[in-house]
Structures are given as structure tokens and as C-alpha cells.
Amino acid sequence: MRAIQLQEFGGPELLQLVELPAPAPGDGEVLIEVSRAGLNFADTHQRTNSYLAKAEVPLVPGVEVAGTRTDTGERVVAICGNGGYAEYATAPAALTFPIPDGIDDGTALALLIQGLTAWHLYKTCARVQPGESVVVHSAAGGVGSLAVQLGRPLGAGRVIASASTEEKRALALELGADVAIDGAAEGLTERLIEANEGRPVDAVFEMAGGAVFDASFDALAHFGRIVAYGIATREQNEIRTGKLMKTSRTVAGFWFTHCLGRPEMVDAALADLYARAARGELRAVVGATYPLADAAQAQIDLAERRTTGKLLLDPRA
Structure with missing residues (x-):
């Protein structure tokens, strides 16, 4: 099969197209013929081995795929951990989910890691209360574009988007943000407060x-x-802890990996996201689809923030 492989950590030029044997599923795993592989910003960190979870080479990157289970013929989306940048990938059966009728592969992938992340930012981490103001940075990206749309349904009173270009800010407004501002760091505090009608923001x-x-x-x-x-x-x-006390503010972290192995954090939330998409209430912004051989360029474009929405690789192209 065709796959992208890293033999050593470093720059994007090290992502090489190679021929490898198709992987064999182990106990509790399924084999998937990949129609689309999702790209994530974490992939760029993994390539340099600077991600939270350390990797080993040789490595086929790619943590998520959409495609067809070879044993049942069912259309699925799956979290495979590694190996997604390929024509075939294995994934734990427990992390393989049917794609509902009417949902395309790109939407299914966008709603998997990015969608679940956006959902948990509201519900689990920030615990946004009705009427509160929410700031969504990188509002045209995979997570941001979904978080903007989920704001009102999940209780936000005012959604403030930030993005790096006029085009991306226009997309955020189209998706439902109340206001969209430049996300550059200089003067950002003042712009955020101004965007919230002169008040500090809640989340x-x-x-x-x-x-x-x-x-x-x-x-x-x-x-x-x-x-x-x-x-x-x-x-x-x-x-500093003193600053937290002085301001009564909270800093939280979220890493999607910690949801894995906890079906109560995935199953119902993913079903909710798919249902909203099926009803036309949630639009997955699917950006560029790159041929498998162009994985390096895809990662460059993602890292340099040239893209919008969810990026995909097509292993058949």
C-alpha cells in the first residue's frame, strides 16, 4: 500500500511517500480501507517529536481516518493513533464509529476530534453558563469554526471570534460570531474587552x-x-498562584487523548454533533483535500495558517 512515512524526526521534507505492507489488525482492532485521512495541528508537533505524547520512528503519521471496514463494508470514522496517512489503517474497534447516512467523510472527520474538542471546551472545561461571553481564537480553523457555531446552542450570550485575516473573520461572522477581531497579540486585551461591549470576558x-x-x-x-x-x-x-487568587480566574487545560477510553465523554457528544449536522444546524468547514503525496505541503500550509477548516488527505489521489 502507499503510505507516508517518517524515518527520522524533523522538517516536513522528511514525510516520504513509500510502499509498505498493509497493516494486520490485532485483537480488538479493525482494518479500514482509508478514503480520507484527517490532518491535525498535533501532526506537525509529532513530526518533530515535540508533542505531548512522544513518538518513535519509523512512523506513519495520522491519528484519524474515514473509510470502510474491510470486515463489514460499513462506512466508519476512527481514531487510529498512528498510521492514518496510508491506504489502509488499523484502529481499535472501540474507537471506530459508524458514519450516519447523509454525512460525508470530511464532515465525519471534522466532527470527530475537532468537533468533540469544541463540545468539551464548552461543556467540560469552561462550563459556559447561559448568557456568558465566549472568545474563540483561530475561529476559522477546525476547532474554532465549530466552536463559533456551538456557542449559542450551548448557552453563550455573546461569541467573540478572532482570526488572522479579513477573509477568516468574515467566515467567523458567517458562522454566527457576534463580532470578529484581529487575533494578533499586540493590543489583544483591549480589543477583546471592546468586542465585549466594554466588559471583561467570561471564557x-x-x-x-x-x-x-x-x-x-x-x-x-x-x-x-x-x-x-x-x-x-x-x-x-x-x-503564578498569587495572580490567580488576586483575579479569581481559572486556567484549564484540555487534551483530547484523555477522552479516549471514556465512552461517556465520546459517544453521546459525537451523536449530538452528528444530529446537529444532519439537521443543518452545524456546518463542518472542510478545507483543502491534498493528495497523499502532498502531505508535507499540507502540514506546511497548516503550520503557516494558510488554511481554513478541516484539512484532509486523499490516499487514492
Whole structure:
């Protein structure tokens, strides 16, 4: 089968198209003929072995796929952990989910990791209360574009989006944000408060780290919450306990991996997301689909924030 493999950690040029034997499913696993593989920002960290979970080479990247179970012929989406950038992948049966009729592969992948992340940012981490203001950074991205749309249904009173370009801010407004602002760190605190009609904000979903995190933290109201679910800048932050007490603010972290093995955190939430999509209430923004051989370019475009929505690889192209 055709696959993308890393023989050593480093730059995107190390993502090489190779021929490998198709993997054999182990106990409790299924074999999937992959129609689409999802790209995630974490893939760019894994390529340099700078992700939270350390990897070993040789490695076929790709944590999620959509395709067909070879044993049943059923259309499924699955979290495979590794091996998704290929024509075939194995995945635990417990992390393989049927794709409902009327849902395409791109939508199914967008609602899996990104959709569940957005859902848990509201419900599990920030625990947004009715009428509260919510800031969604990177609002045109895979998680952000869904978090913007989930704001009102999950109780937010005002959804403030940030994005890096006018085009992306226009998309955020189209998806339901009340206001969309420039997400650059300089002056961000003041822009966030102004966007919230002069008041500090209640909740922030943040995935950049560094100066953006600090500026967002400073825009929080008393008892406000900021949830870190990514470190795209690779710049980590430190918060002193005295500052937390002085401001009565909360800092939370979210890593989707901790939902795995907890069906109560996945099954009902995913069913809710699929139902909203089927009713036309939730639109998965599916961005570019790259041929498998262009995996390196896909990761470059993702890391340099040239993209919108969910990015896919087509192993058949």
C-alpha cells in the first residue's frame, strides 16, 4: 500500500511517500480501507517529536481516518493513533464509529476530534453558563469554526471570534460570531474587552500560547476561565498562584487523548454533533483535500495558517 512515512524526526521534507505492507489488525482492532485521512495541528508537533505524547520512528503519521471496514463494508470514522496517512489503517474497534447516512467523510472527520474538542471546551472545561461571553481564537480553523457555531446552542450570550485575516473573520461572522477581531497579540486585551461591549470576558478558548495566551488571560473577568487546548506557537506560559487568587480566574487545560477510553465523554457528544449536522444546524468547514503525496505541503500550509477548516488527505489521489 502507499503510505507516508517518517524515518527520522524533523522538517516536513522528511514525510516520504513509500510502499509498505498493509497493516494486520490485532485483537480488538479493525482494518479500514482509508478514503480520507484527517490532518491535525498535533501532526506537525509529532513530526518533530515535540508533542505531548512522544513518538518513535519509523512512523506513519495520522491519528484519524474515514473509510470502510474491510470486515463489514460499513462506512466508519476512527481514531487510529498512528498510521492514518496510508491506504489502509488499523484502529481499535472501540474507537471506530459508524458514519450516519447523509454525512460525508470530511464532515465525519471534522466532527470527530475537532468537533468533540469544541463540545468539551464548552461543556467540560469552561462550563459556559447561559448568557456568558465566549472568545474563540483561530475561529476559522477546525476547532474554532465549530466552536463559533456551538456557542449559542450551548448557552453563550455573546461569541467573540478572532482570526488572522479579513477573509477568516468574515467566515467567523458567517458562522454566527457576534463580532470578529484581529487575533494578533499586540493590543489583544483591549480589543477583546471592546468586542465585549466594554466588559471583561467570561471564557476564552486558546490554542496558540505565548503572548496571545497572556493577553487573553488579562481580558478575563473575575471568575472567568481560559482553556488551553493547543500550543501552536510552541511558547508555553506560566501563571503564578498569587495572580490567580488576586483575579479569581481559572486556567484549564484540555487534551483530547484523555477522552479516549471514556465512552461517556465520546459517544453521546459525537451523536449530538452528528444530529446537529444532519439537521443543518452545524456546518463542518472542510478545507483543502491534498493528495497523499502532498502531505508535507499540507502540514506546511497548516503550520503557516494558510488554511481554513478541516484539512484532509486523499490516499487514492
